[in-house]
Amino acid sequence: MEEELHQLERNDVWTLVPKLEHQSNIGTKWVFKNKLHEQGKVVRNKTRLVT
Incomplete structure (x- = not known):
């Protein structure tokens, strides 16, 4: 979240x-998504702040 901010x-x-x-x-909320590698392992956690 800190990286996104x-x-x-x-x-x-803004x-x-x-x-x-x-x-x-x-209102705002955080949306979290894991990017997966081809084998299904987590490569990166993505975070986005949406309204």
Whole structure:
């Protein structure tokens, strides 16, 4: 997760702004996926933050 957050910061993907009274927050969640090798062994764990 830390790597994904660093990439988002490095690419200047978002800007954090204060919440206005008449607006609701956007929900986020982490999505995890394992990339598998041809033999079925885990090669890499991928993480993505989605809204």
